[in-house]
Amino acid sequence: MFKKHDKIDVLHPSIKKMVRPVFTVKDSNGKTHKFYEFKTLHDMSARRFSHLNNFLENRNRGITNEDLKAATTEAIDNIQLDNIKGVTNALIILKYLKARIEIHEDVDIILRIMSCAFFTDKEDLTDYDWDIATWKIDLWEKHGVTSFFLNESVSRFLKSINISATGIQTYINQRQLLKQSLKELNKMGILSESTSGKKNS
Numbered sequence: 001m002f003k004k005h006d007k008i009d010v011l012h013p014s015i016k017k018m019v020r021p022v023f024t025v026k027d028s029n030g031k032t033h034k035f036y037e038f039k040t041l042h043d044m045s046a047r048r049f050s051h052l053n054n055f056l057e058n059r060n061r062g063i064t065n066e067d068l069k070a071a072t073t074e075a076i077d078n079i080q081l082d083n084i085k086g087v088t089n090a091l092i093i094l095k096y097l098k099a100r101i102e103i104h105e106d107v108d109i110i111l112r113i114m115s116c117a118f119f120t121d122k123e124d125l126t127d128y129d130w131d132i133a134t135w136k137i138d139l140w141e142k143h144g145v146t147s148f149f150l151n152e153s154v155s156r157f158l159k160s161i162n163i164s165a166t167g168i169q170t171y172i173n174q175r176q177l178l179k180q181s182l183k184e185l186n187k188m189g190i191l192s193e194s195t196s197g198k199k200n201s
Contacts, residue, residue, distance in 0.1 A: 051128040062101035
């Protein structure tokens with residue numbers, strides 16, 4: 001359950017930057033988690049902003065840099081096998097990449113952006129903690145991705161996408177198709193690992 005907050009700026013006690021509460025989420029145990037954002041992105045630490053910038057680049061690219069590297073490496077390795085199976089596998093990988101970057105919005109990448117932009121009062125704001133970010137994403141997903149995206153704070157941050165229940169459902173459907181196609185490729189022994197939204201190795 002998402003609840004919007006009035007944007008009242010407060011001084012964060014440890015980093016001495018202006019932040020504002022944006023929404024709360026009640027988990028399945030009834031515990032309420034309050035989320036904040038920086039008053040301006042200039043208030044974000046350099047290390048955290050660097051992660052945010054990488055996530056934004058991933059969004060512009062339509063695929064994470066890690067996924068792109070893994071897929072192209074696997075395609076090259078298959079081509080170098082110099083047999084029909086290798087060439088076929090490489091072609092499948094390239095078609096998968098083409099289909100992936102043609103998806104209008106990657107929900108996982110957007111959630112990763114939001115996990116950097118919104119934070120709790122218990123986070124170390126000097127950097128980006130992948131484990132805490134994954135916990136936040138899981139919490140938001142359990143309480144409805146559509147509701148999360150329709151939240152005013154999120155939609156304001158992503159003005160360029162279709163923020164409507166129908167538009168968000170389209171992105172979620174595309175995400176499910178992507179996951180299903182990846183699962184099928186995994187069964188074939190192709191693209192055995194997807195790093196989308198995961199920490200760089």
